Amino acid sequence: MGKYQNILLDLDGTILDSGPGIKKSVQYALDHFSLYHQPEEKLRRFIGPALTDSFMRVYGFSTEQAEEALSYYREFYPTNGIFDASLYPGMEECIKTLAEHGKKVILLTAKPIFFAAQITKHFRISDYFFLEIGTELTERDSSKVHLIEKALRDGNLKKEECLMVGDTKYDIDAAKEVGIDSVAALYGYGSPEEIANANYSIQKPLDLRSLV
Structure with a gap:
């Protein structure tokens, strides 16, 4: 080598x-902003980058909104998304x-x-x-x-x-x-x-x- x-x-x-667990968790967060049933193309953009940056980049959230979305994400992810991979x-x-x-x-x-x-x-x-x-x-x-x-x-x-x-x-x-x-x-x-x-x-x- x-x-x-x-x-x-x-x-x-x-x-x-x-992808499956992250996308489900992101959608859970977006539901709290009345952004239901988001397209796959948008959800997959959250896989890899920092989540707050992605909420701002993909959906135009403010810093405060992105932090709020992250808190919703973390409500769901530890029990429903983390091992869905x-x-x-x-x-x-x-x-x-x-x-x-x-x-x-x-x-x-x-x-x-x-x-x-x-x-x-x-x-x-x-x-x-x-x-x-x-x-x-x-x-x-x-x-x-x-x-x-x-x-x-x-x-x-x-x-x-x-x-x-x-x-x-x-x-x-x-x-x-x-x-x-x-x-x-x-x-x-x-x-x-x-x-x-x-x-x-x-x-x-x-x-x-x-x-x-």
Whole structure:
């Protein structure tokens, strides 16, 4: 295996197809604003980015409305949405192989770590991670740039040995801004156009092994 020793993996849309639970939870929040039966195309845009940003971007909510919507989302998600998801085929084998070959596999998600840690334990992959990086429930800055920088500090990682794997522009653009290489997960929720600037791309999780 090559120069990349530290593999930073996005959660939603990269490790996990978490779309069903997230979309149901977003719709529950939108119901409180009389936005019923929203189209799939809009709901899927909430998978990956920070939720408050998505409520503002997709529906034009004010900051206050977005915070209120987030509180409704969190009423529903912990009991009805969090485990309504599935690992992408081959992902567990991929993570396990990387860890067994001495790679530092790092979870890097804009999701609150309170939820993310429950998810990795539920799907029995938590033991493979060197670090699990997410946001705090009260944290304002959930940008991927902030999270990558936190991973670099907490793990004492060298940028040139890091590889960010994600399915949206938020992952790929953040990696570029911080100065690390990236992999576009084409099987996730982002469009191929928005992640075209990645250094590499993969069609399925197991393809990652040949890059590192």
